[in-house]
Amino acid sequence: MAMEYSALYRQSIDDPRSYWLEQSKRIHWFTPFDEVLQDTDPRSPQWFAGGTTNICYNAVDRHAMGSSPFQPAIIWESAETNQRHVYTYTDLYVHVNRVASALRRQGIGKGDRVVIYMPMVPEALFAMLACARLGAVHSVVFGGFSAESLAQRIDDSNAKLVICADGGLRKGKLVRLKRIVDRAMELLHVASPRVLVFDRGIAGWSAVEGRDLSWAAQMAESDDETVDPVPVASGDPSYILYTSGTTGRPKGVVRDTGGYMVMLAATMEQIYGAGPGDVFWAASDIGWVVGHSYIVYAPLLVGATTVLYEGTPDYPTADIWWRLIEREKVNVMFTAPTAMRLLAKHPVEMVRSHDLSSLRHLFLAGEPLDETTYEWARETLQKPVIDHYWQTESGAPMLTNFMGTVATQPFKPGSPTFPAMGWDLDVVGAQGEVVAPGVKGILRARLPLPPGSLTTIWGDHARFVSAYFKQDEKGRWYYDCGDFAEKDADGYFWVLGRSDEVINVAGHRLGTREIEEVLAEHPNVAEAAVIGVADELKGQAIVAFVVPRKGVADTTQLESELQGRIRESIGAIATPRQLSVVRSLPKTRSGKVLRRVLKALSEGRATGDLSTIEDPSTVENIRDILAERRSFADGPRSANVHPAGRTHLREPIDTN
Ligand code: AMP
Numbered sequence: 001m002a003m004e005y006s007a008l009y010r011q012s013i014d015d016p017r018s019y020w021l022e023q024s025k026r027i028h029w030f031t032p033f034d035e036v037l038q039d040t041d042p043r044s045p046q047w048f049a050g051g052t053t054n055i056c057y058n059a060v061d062r063h064a065m066g067s068s069p070f071q072p073a074i075i076w077e078s079a080e081t082n083q084r085h086v087y088t089y090t091d092l093y094v095h096v097n098r099v100a101s102a103l104r105r106q107g108i109g110k111g112d113r114v115v116i117y118m119p120m121v122p123e124a125l126f127a128m129l130a131c132a133r134l135g136a137v138h139s140v141v142f143g144g145f146s147a148e149s150l151a152q153r154i155d156d157s158n159a160k161l162v163i164c165a166d167g168g169l170r171k172g173k174l175v176r177l178k179r180i181v182d183r184a185m186e187l188l189h190v191a192s193p194r195v196l197v198f199d200r201g202i203a204g205w206s207a208v209e210g211r212d213l214s215w216a217a218q219m220a221e222s223d224d225e226t227v228d229p230v231p232v233a234s235g236d237p238s239y240i241l242y243t244s245g246t247t248g249r250p251k252g253v254v255r256d257t258g259g260y261m262v263m264l265a266a267t268m269e270q271i272y273g274a275g276p277g278d279v280f281w282a283a284s285d286i287g288w289v290v291g292h293s294y295i296v297y298a299p300l301l302v303g304a305t306t307v308l309y310e311g312t313p314d315y316p317t318a319d320i321w322w323r324l325i326e327r328e329k330v331n332v333m334f335t336a337p338t339a340m341r342l343l344a345k346h347p348v349e350m351v352r353s354h355d356l357s358s359l360r361h362l363f364l365a366g367e368p369l370d371e372t373t374y375e376w377a378r379e380t381l382q383k384p385v386i387d388h389y390w391q392t393e394s395g396a397p398m399l400t401n402f403m404g405t406v407a408t409q410p411f412k413p414g415s416p417t418f419p420a421m422g423w424d425l426d427v428v429g430a431q432g433e434v435v436a437p438g439v440k441g442i443l444r445a446r447l448p449l450p451p452g453s454l455t456t457i458w459g460d461h462a463r464f465v466s467a468y469f470k471q472d473e474k475g476r477w478y479y480d481c482g483d484f485a486e487k488d489a490d491g492y493f494w495v496l497g498r499s500d501e502v503i504n505v506a507g508h509r510l511g512t513r514e515i516e517e518v519l520a521e522h523p524n525v526a527e528a529a530v531i532g533v534a535d536e537l538k539g540q541a542i543v544a545f546v547v548p549r550k551g552v553a554d555t556t557q558l559e560s561e562l563q564g565r566i567r568e569s570i571g572a573i574a575t576p577r578q579l580s581v582v583r584s585l586p587k588t589r590s591g592k593v594l595r596r597v598l599k600a601l602s603e604g605r606a607t608g609d610l611s612t613i614e615d616p617s618t619v620e621n622i623r624d625i626l627a628e629r630r631s632f633a634d635g636p637r638s639a640n641v642h643p644a645g646r647t648h649l650r651e652p653i654d655t656n
Contacts, residue, residue, distance in 0.1 A: 002407040003270075003416065007167030012421040012450070019421070020047065020451060024258075027301065028062060028182060029053050033258070043341040043477055044455065045448035046235050047259035051065055054229035055238055056096060056133035059300035061229065064093035071277060072361075075328050076122045078309030079320050080169035082201070087122060087301075092129075094224075095122070099130035106161055106194060106213070109574040110135035110230055112155040113212050113240065115193070116286075117141045117150060117177055119168030123198045123215070124286055132238060135230035139240040139252070142287025143168045144177060145182035145571040151240050155189050156252055162194045171315045173562040185211075222284035234258025240458045241289060243392040244511035245467060246500045252458030253392050255292075259451025263396045263422075264298035269334035270421065271388070271397055272402030274304050274332045281307035281328070283321065283335040288508070289392040290366065292512040294334055300393040303633045312341045318543055329362070329487065330360035332403075334408040336366035336507035337373050337387075340535050344376045350567035359383055361403045365390060366507030367539040368495060371413045384408070389495050391481065392509070393468070395452045398423045398445070398481070398598050399493050415492040422450025427487045432472030442499055443485035444470075444478045460600065475576055503532030503540050508573055510542070515576070518569040519544060524552045529585050529593045530576070533602045541577040543602045545622070547584055554583040578602070580625050586610075586618045601626055 012019040017036040033051030074087040086406035087095070105581065108114060114131050116138055124140070131138040139157045141150050154162060168175045178197055182611045185192050185208075185415070190389065197205065197213035203375050207214070232238075238257045242250040272294075273278045280299040284290035299306035313321050313335075315370055327334065343350075361384040362377060369387040377385045388400035399416040403408050409417055419425040424446035437442045447469075457464040469477050482498040498504065501512045512530040519528035527547040535541035548558060559579050566574050586594045589612070601622050610616055 003405055003454075005402065005406050008406060009419065009421060009620045012644070013424045016448075016450070017420065022632060023262050023266045023451075024048060026269075027053060027058050027257070027258070027261045030057075033234060034216055039448045042447035043465060046461050047256065047451040048234035048262070050233040051258050052231040052599040053234060053258050054133065054231055054262055055297060055301075056100075056129045056137070057229035059132075060089065060093050060129060062097055063089040063300075063303045066331060068276065068388045068560065071303070073300060074122055074306055074308055075279070076308045076327070077310070077324055078120070078169075079309070079315060080172065083198075083312070085122065089421070090550070092126075092300075094127045094319045096129045096133060097226040098219050098224075098448065099123075099126045100133040100220040101225035102196075103130055103134060103136065104227060104395065106196070106476065108134055108136050108161055109385075110232065111236075112136045112161075113159040114140060115141055115150070115157065115159040115162045116153050117145075117162060117164040117181060117441075118198065118286070118561060119143050119145060119165055119177070120308055121165060121198070121200065122308060123165070125221050126330065128239075128286070128292075128296055129300075133229050135232045135236065137237045137239055139242070140286050140392060141242070142285060142294065143177060143288070144170075144573050146568050147180045148187060148569045149571055150442060151178060151184040151187035152250065153252075154184060154193065155241055156242075156250075158190050158451045159193050161193050161196060163197045163198070166200055166205050169202065169310070171312055172176050173410055173579065175298065176205070177204045178203065182208070182592060188459060191421055204267075215378060232257050235455065237455070237458075239291055239292065241292060243289075243631030244509045244514060245500055246511060246513060248511065248514045248517040250511075250514070251463070251467065253289075254456045254458050255395055255452070256498075258396055259453075260303060261297070264293055265301050267396050268298050268404075268420065269400050270402050270404045270406045272298075272332050272334070273402075274299070274302065276303035278304045278331045279307060279324070279329055279332045280304045281309065282314070283307075283309055284340060284366075289395060290334065290336075291389075293395055305466055313342050314346070318343065319350040319354065322351050322356065325356055329360055332363070333359060333361075334363040334365070337364050338367065338370045338376050338506040338538055340364065340373050343382075344373060356381060361386060363388055363403075365397070365416075367504045368497065369414070369416075374413045379649065381466070383412075387414075387416045388420075389483075389493075391452045394444060394449075395454070396420070398425065399495070399530055400626060405575055406476065411492075412492050414490075415488075415494050416491060421495070425481075427485050427493075428472070428478075432470060437487055437489040440484060440486050440496065443483045443495065444480040446508065447477055447479060449479055458582050465599070498532075503542065505532070505540050505542060505573065506533075506538040514570060514586075515542065515566060515574055516604040518566050518595070519546055522558070522565060524549050524558055525562070527551075527585055529595065531595050531602065533577075533597050533599060535577070542574065543598070544579040545582050545598060546578040546579065547583060548581055571579075580622070582618075583621045584618045586617065586622070587614050588612045589614050598622070604630075 033048035038046040069090045073089045073092040240252040282294035353502045401417040427441040486494045515530040532540035
C-alpha cells in the first residue's frame, strides 16, 4: 500500500535529518557520512558531509556486478538514422570503463572539467558516466547551441577536454557539430582544450593536428581496460549545467554528488513509480536538466532501463513516439507539454492504433501545462497524466503528484499539485511575507534546500547568493524560485509563469537579456527589447523590438542580419518569431522599458494604463507596425517575408 503523503512530507520538512537518513540507504557509500545535514549557513547546506561515493559506481557497477548484469540499461533508438541498439548493464560497464581509461590517458582526473557537445547517442552517456567514474566534472552543452554559446561555456568552466561527435541530425537536417567546435575554439579566451571526436560517419570533418583525437583510435587503445571508480566527497560537484538567468551571462549550475543521487533514487520510487527492470523514457535531451536527471542518472541508479531517443516527436511520422512505446514496452514516460501540443494536432488514430498497455503514466514538466493539452493527453492515452514543476536548479521535482510508493493525490488539472519531499514551498508577497490562499505572489522555498539542489554557480559564489536568495520580513533567508504562483485553499499550487526576465520557449529557458545583448551589439542597433508572448504550440515565443541607429535605411536587411546573429550567438532555439524595427521603445519617464506594454501590443491585448509612459506616440507606432505585419502574414504571400514596417519609419529616427 502506498504511503500517506502528508505524514511523510511533514517528516521531510520537520525532521529532515531522520527523513534523509532513511533515503540515503538507497545508494552505496564508500565511506559513511558523519552527519546527514550541516547547515551552519542555510544557503549552503552540506548534505551527507564526510561521506564518499561515486555516481558511476552506483549507476553501473552495482547492477553489472550485482543481480542484473544482462538487463538492458540503455535502449537507443534513432529516428534520424533508423538505428536501434540495446546495451545491457555489462555492456555499459565495458564501454564506460573504456572511455574512462581513454580520458585518464588524457590526464583527466578528479575535479577536471570536460565539455560534452554531442547528440543523443549512447557514446554521450558513456562519456558522462566516464567523467563521473573519474570524479571529473562534466558540462554537457545542448547540441543546438552555437559556437559562441559553446565557447562561452568552455571558457567559463575552463574545460580541459571537449568531447563531440562529427554531427547530429534534426528532422533529417545535418548539424555539423565538429565544425561548430572548431569555430568555438577560435573564440576561446582560455587555453584550447583537446577535442575527442566521435565519428558517426554522417558529417565530414578534418582533424586539427596536435589537438584533435579520434574516439575510435582512443577506444581501441583502451580496449579491455578498467578504471576503479574514484571516491568523491558527497559535496563534490558532479556536473555543471548552464542555464539562463536574468543577466546575459548563463549561470553554471553546480550539482553535488551524494545528495543528488539520494534525491534521484527517492523520486524514482516515490514519484515516478519506476524501479529495477522498468522501461523509463524521458523524451528530452541530455543537454537539459531532465536529460541529466531522468535520461541518464536516475533510471540507471535504480536499475531501470532508460530509453535514449534521437529524434523529434513527429519525424518521420507523427506516430513515431507511440510506435516506440509499443515496441520497447515503455512503462513510464516523461516529456514536455509542447511535445503533446504538437502530437495533439494529429488524428487520435495515430495514438489509438498502437498498443500502449505497457505505459502506466505520463509525466509532463518544463512549462505550464494548459488544461486542453492535459485533457487531450489523458483522454487519448487513457492514462494518468501528471504535471510536475521543477527547474535546472532543483535537479528533481519541486511540485508534483505521486505515482509510486507515495499515495496519489486527487488531481486538479492545471495544478502541479503539492510540494515534493523536502521542498518547503510557499507563496510570498514583496516583503517575503506568506500571502493568503488564492493570492498571487512569488514561489519561494524555505532553507535549507533539499539534497540534489544546486550548491553554487560555477566560479561565482557571490552571484549564486545574490541571484537566488532573499530575506523575509523577519530577516530569514529563502530561495526565490523566480516564478509567480498561487496556492489554493486546499494547498494546491498553481504556477503562473516567470517573475523575472526569463522566458520559456517549448520548455527551454532563455534569458531576454542574453538575446537583447546580441541584438544591441549590432552597430546599426541603438536599443533592443525582447519579450515572451503567448504561443499556442510552444507556450511562449520570442518577440524582439529593435530601434535602429540614426540614418539606417534598410531595415529589412537589418532584420535578417539580426536573426542571423542570434542564431550564431545563441542558437536556433533563440530565433525570434517576430523581430520588428521600431522608432522607439515605450518607456517610463525614468527610462525603464515598459515590457508589459510591448507584451500586450504583441498579443493584441489592451495596453492598460499608459500614464507612466514618456511618449505615448511610441505605442501607436508599434501598434501600426504590428498590425501591418499581421495583415501581411494573413495575406497570400509567405509569412516569412514581411515589409518590416518601413512605411512607419519615414520620419527621422532620433534615438542617440
Ligand atoms: P528549466 O530550468 O529550464 O527546467 O526551467 C525551469 C522553469 O520552467 C521554471 O522556473 C518554470 O518557470 C518553468 N516550469 C517548469 N515546469 C513547470 C510546470 N510544470 N508548470 C509551470 N512552469 C514550469
